[in-house]
Amino acid sequence: MLGSNPPPSPPARRRRGVALGLASGLALVSASGLALALACAPKKSATRAPATKSPATKSADAAGEPRSGATATKAAATAPILLRGATVMTATGSILEGADLLIEGSTIKAIGVGVAAPAGAEVVDARGKFVTPGIIDTHSHMGVYPAPGLTAHADGNEMVGPNTAYARAADGYWPQDPQIERARAGGVTTAQILPGSANLFGGRSLTVKLYPWARSAEDARFQGAPEGLKMACGENPKRIYGQKAGPATRMGNVHGYRDAFQKAVEYKRSWKKYEKSKAEFDKGKKKGVALKGDDGKAKEEPDPPARDFALETLGLVLDGKLLVHNHCYRADEMLLMLDLARTYGFKIRSFHHAVEAYKIADRLAEAGTAASVWADWWGFKAEAFDGIRENAAMLSAAGAKPIIHSDSAEGIQRLNQEAAKALAAGRRMGLQIADDEALRWITAYPAWALGVDDRTGTLEVGKLADVVVWDGPPFSVYTHAERVYIDGALVHQRGAVEPRTDFELGYRDGDLAGDAKGVTP
């Protein structure tokens, strides 16, 4: 994976599993004691690959590779679920009235009018309700900046230097963050957990599903989702490091990117060179012919270059295996970054915050780079001063991929409302934006940005059953997510199934008065 021809990817690798001594074979990750949520939770299985020969992949602590390769999610033997008679908003361009959606196991089995209920199916009367794909947030710090915001909990910004590409959000993620349950109650099923934006290279992201049963980052990980690399432009890095060793200016920022990518190119080259000489050595050894060097002595087995986890991460970006998520506000700076990416031959998957994206909507559409934006945050710093409500809509109109992201544990609870505000602003300026398109801002496009659009983000047969049943139109301020399914499991039902994290036990009224209600699960 460090050369131009990466070694074949094993089906799946799980770092933790190896650490636990499960070097290979099948391991069933059984869910913890969340009885209600678990009643219909599919059991996850993960195939572990034996160690490979590739230097980057043989380590048990496989910092080098993205967790590519889909892991089959096996359905537990639970009853099929038929959502009956709803307005089904598929995020594929169609909105079906009085339609049904059938969930079997972890996937969507059927969508349409008059779907027959299989034997033993649980039929949910969804008449008058709206069904959408689960909401996906490309920008969250849940788990790495959890609530309460204690100093002990701040694990999202490795502010020791401007390049911490070696850091991984997965290693700082606290699955007991109470913010997660509130996001789930808002219909969010998938989120990208990003390191913060203090550094030019903040580190690797982790895409999670909001399973209530996750006891570790690996439990929460969206199996098969590629990881991302968090990069940051502009004010933050220069503010943090300006009085230290730099960068102190935007010039310094860009030098930092160029320098790092150049080193990654050279790092890759050194590995390629090593792999070539190693292959020659092995070939000779196999044939029983000892290779001789220029001095006529027998060549020794070559030593691999020293492994550098930061450069390895950047190498994966250059190989197109890590998706670049770039915190960048200003239009001119985004164009600068697109140029830099072209120079080094990688793609920026999504700009984040991008409050000036509307100024370069055409260029973003051309580049095939998404823009993760807020509906209306602006002005808290100079690079955010030109934010306008119509940003997302103007991107849609130009054929780019707008995404409404949160970067906030409050905002993530109502991304549907944030999309609604951006939609309304677009329509008021005269743009024709369909409801389905606005829904894609919080479902299909973020799924694409996270590289999981083949599995989630729309309501389509065969996709994972990440589904929300809303008690009204999803773009209304008065609407609640009534039921939330992840991988076909009911993980939230308003007033009935509201899983709580460990942290909050004992802090709500009645908890310590022997009132079991709300405490279990």
Add this chain to the structure above:
Amino acid sequence: MSRRGPDPRLSRRGFGLGIGLSFGAGILGHGSWARSAPPADPSPSPAAPGRRPGEGVTALVGGRLHVGDGKVIEGATVVLRGEAFTSVGGPELRARLAPATTIVDVTGKELTPGLIAADSHLGIVEIDLEPSTRDDSGGDHPVRAAYDAAEALQPGSSLIQVQAIEGITSAAIAPSGGLLTGQVAWIDLVHGDRKAMRVRQGVAVRGNLGQVIAGSRAATLAKLREVLADARLYARSRAAHERRQLRDLAAHPRDLEALGPLLAGKVPLTVRADRESDIVAALDLAAAERIKVVILGGAEAWRVAGRLAERNVPVILQPTHNLPGSFDTLGARLDAAAILRKAGAPVGLAVLGEAHNLRNLRQECGIAVANGMAWEEALTAATLAIARAYGQDRDFGSVAPGKTANLVVWDGDPFELSSAAVQVYIRGEAIPMVSRQTLLRERYRDLSKFRGSR
């Protein structure tokens, strides 16, 4: 770049021109539904020589008026003259309008009082992370009660019109930090003209509870009591102080002096307090010191809703603040406003401590309604309840004769995300529905005009 003077396009005086240019397709310009009543009676009014009856008077007719106090009037007639409402009624009032009255037909529209932003930084913070654009803090001393942020108010702030065109018409401007932070001002959101903003200085004193002093909430309360005691002492021993015959005081005499109206019960202490124990402490302090308090934030106020109701102490909260973000807010919940109202406590809603998105107050209202608050009560909480909390309800907060004519015409349910303000009236004038943001939008509406190679 040097700061420009007020943009004429943003000036209220330039309204006729600004709207005529019709920024933003789809936004209904004032002119498109305004017309004058036929001049039936050309004879000059005896009361106003040289003026026809109704001249300079505008009446909005036909809309559904949410008065702000809980009442709703269908087919309302709202009469504005100068800066004030002169009469408010139903369709019957329309027949009695003087002939020269300018009639604005708002049939099918929703009318509300202008929304009021509590505890905001509007006009004293332009860019949060740029200290050179901030004047919200009066220094490092924990007691700076005399600090008056209104003196730093920037009428040319681009943030003002961004809020105003979305229905915010008045704001309480509060400084930040410390124990006793400073004086709170009350303004109308008239851009570019301090005089027209009708700044009212010193409508409240702003403070903070919690771990402000010595990292201890108990030390914080002790210090607060000490300062209040010294303010009383200084008030009666000024001469002794001048002769240097008074012991050391807990704060500078000017700061102690500035607490006079608070100690006299004329203005409230609007105080940030989230944890239940801090809220209870604030109630106890108010009783012991005989001062008025208003709780800001109040994450756990719902736990003592009954006591707040009993003492009639308002809580101004932000409904979306439902996270256990600190150990002071472990009890935060989405339905706090509904619980407090049910118990009978006065509730205000706000986007707290903010300057850029005060306009999202209506979304906060909608979320409060979605979580159990009655619709009209949520509107009251964003209008009349705020005016009451700051002692400004004689002039603001509802659509009533004699009150300042701050009014918003909405094209639908004001709390709904698809709705928008189609026209905002501040101090009786239809403001230009233009902001720096709408100008940016128009500049980039068509990208084909921008050249540049790749």
